[in-house]
Amino acid sequence: MRKKFIVCTCPSSRDAERLFINEIERYKINWWHWIPGIWFIIDESGIILADTIRIMAQNALGNNDIMVMEATGNINWAGYGPASSQGRGNMFSWIQEHWAKPDSFSISDYTPKLPTK
Secondary structure (H helix, E strand, C coil): CCEEEEEEECCCCHHHHHHHHHHHHHCCCEEECCCCCEEEEEECCCCCCHHHHHHHHHHHHCCCCEEEEEECCCCCCCCCCCCHHHCCCCCCHHHHHHHCCCCCCCHHHHCCCCCCC
16 A cells, blocks of 8 residues: 655755655655645555665755655645746656545455454
């Protein structure tokens, strides 16, 4: 099952950010980074741990403060930023396409099995 993570860091240089991007892309991890110091990461395989991402961030970003949190379930979100009509691209298209996509869930998976006679 896929896992979502929020990574918060002190803003870093473009070179350090490029190192982090290279590291997460090496693991085929999907990512979003429009706001300095904030990353949304999705591991479709579900095998990466928060600690693994922290280590990747430390290796790339150095001694910056780093916080990695796994985000579970469907997350209510709101934001303000550029849309494609404003010429900078759409800040939220990735979130709408990837992050806001419901995790694998089927109500039948959670329906209690009643004892049969």
